[in-house]
Amino acid sequence: MVAANIVAKEKELDDNNVFALDDDLKLLNRAVIYGANASGKSNLPKALSFMKWFMINSSKETQSTEKIGVEPFELSTETEAKPSFFEIVFLLDGTKYRYGFEANQKRVISEWLFYVPKTNQTRLFERVSDGNLRKIKYLSNIFKGKGIYPKTRKNALFLSVAAQFNVEIAERILDWLTKQVNIVSGLDDQDHLSYTLNSLVENNDNKSEIIQLIKKLDLGIEQIRIKGASIKTGHKKFNKQGNYVSRKFFDLDSQESEGTKKIISIAGLLIDTLKYGKVLIFDEFDARLHPLISKAIVELFNSKNTNSNNAQLIFMTDDTNLLSNKLFRRDQIWFTEKNKYGATDLYSLVEYKIPNDASFESDYIKGRYGAIPFIGDLSQILGEPDA
Structure with a gap:
């Protein structure tokens, strides 16, 4: 941005x-x-989510006969047969990279990776297709991926395959993408709840901040307990005179509101993003x-x-x-x-x-x-x- x-x-x-x-x-x-x-x-986070998944997993979680999960724009005769285009520019360890690819449902049409070591943009690799002929047009010695491209299926990314064969730059890019970029939907709270739950169970460095965030958002929650694989929320209990007498624990899943469940679900993700300077894309x-x-x-x-x-x-x-x-x-x-x-x-x-x-x-x-x-x-x- x-x-x-x-x-x-x-x-x-x-x-x-x-x-x-x-x-x-x-x-x-x-x-x-x-x-x-x-x-x-919502197409932006969907496209980025697919791109992330395909970069990380296309070399290991797809078969040669599987279709690539791209969706062409079908409301135009001009674009319905054209490949989908994906590209991101990002900073990794202070260095700017530009990576992208074009693909249809059958194969990767092209793929490229550039970086800026000092002032000028330098090509690390470029993959092209000419009919049925697929080749690496340029492969820099810096990338150290020679001999790997023949092992790359037509429906997989060269970057993903290179990481599987321990090419350092590819490994670092996919590690950054896995750990530093989160793409989530506010309609899928259960996907995020496991992260908050694990953070509270493992007593990791984020636990106290997660609890403080939950307390300060006016949910009436005084304490958090973990019982098995579920979260219990502690609330103050009062007598007839309005005096505090004890603490009552509710089951998060069955006794709390949908809004409370969402806040607790995303609390771990929010703290982790802020604390470690990550990227959060939130539909x-x-x-x-x-x-x-x-x-x-x-x-x-x-x-x-x-x-x-x-x-x-x-x-x-x-x-x-x-x-x-x-x-x-x-x-x-x-x-x-x-x-x-x-x-x-x-x-x-x-x-x-x-x-x-x-x-x-x-x-x-x-x-x-x-x-x-x-x-x-x-x-x-x-x-x-x-x-």
């Missing part, structure tokens, strides 16, 4: 949301994506969360006190309460909108010439930035009553 050359209304936003890697490159620690239902905003972020709790979580990434290692949060939401110039710079706000051909456009608020004190939420609801549903006349959908 590259920062634009702008100044926010609130100076603290510039101080807390922008961090410099060098004299030329400044990055953002948060970005939010808005859009109407069916506008395509359906606001599902089952009160707007003030959503805001409190977002603000954790907006403070040098709680985000000293420049963790990055990218989230998709419909909660317009967060759409504020006190929370975000214009280059941190993105929108998705489908054009008349059914394709999704992704664009930033920084593209609009608006004053820094503009009411982002009000203007968005009014349709000034697009990316909202245009609802037809619903008054006649049930028809006229019978005479």
Whole structure:
């Protein structure tokens, strides 16, 4: 998330949301994506999730006859037969890399890896296809992957195979991707709960921060207990006179609200991301969360006190309460909108010439930035009553 050359209304936003890697490159620690239902905003985390999985697993968890899990854009005769394109630019141990590939459901069409050791971009490898002929067009001695490409199936990535054969650069990239980048959905709490549970059971370095986060979000929880593979939440119990008499423990799964379950499920993930400067991509972020709790979580990434290692949060939401110039710079706000051909456009608020004190939420609801549903006349959908 590259920062634009702008100044926010609130100076603290510039101080807390922008961090410099060098004299030329400044990055953002948060970005939010808005859009109407069916506008395509969930396609970004879906595409990144597939890309991550394919990079890590295509060499070991697929067979030669399996189809690659890409989905072409089928609303256009121009694109329905074309391969899907994926590319990411990332920093690893202070070095910038650019990696990508093109694939259809049958095979990888092309694949490439570049890096910038000093000032100029250098190619580490480039894989190309010419009909049925597949070859490595260029393979740098730095990558040290000679002899491995013939072992790469047409439906697997060379980077994934190289990591299996202990090529150091490939191993480090996939290790970074596995440990530092998390892509989650707010609708799948159970997937995250196991991480929080393990953190509390193992008494690891994150345990105290996880418990403090849960306590401070006004859930009425005073204590956490682990019993077997389940979490018990402790609440104060009072007598008729209003005096505290004991503590009552509830089963998280069967006795707590859906919102409480979600907060506890993601607490471990949030603390781990903030503490170790990781990247968290969060679809359906606001599902089952009160707007003030959503805001409190977002603000954790907006403070040098709680985000000293420049963790990055990218989230998709419909909660317009967060759409504020006190929370975000214009280059941190993105929108998705489908054009008349059914394709999704992704664009930033920084593209609009608006004053820094503009009411982002009000203007968005009014349709000034697009990316909202245009609802037809619903008054006649049930028809006229019978005479």
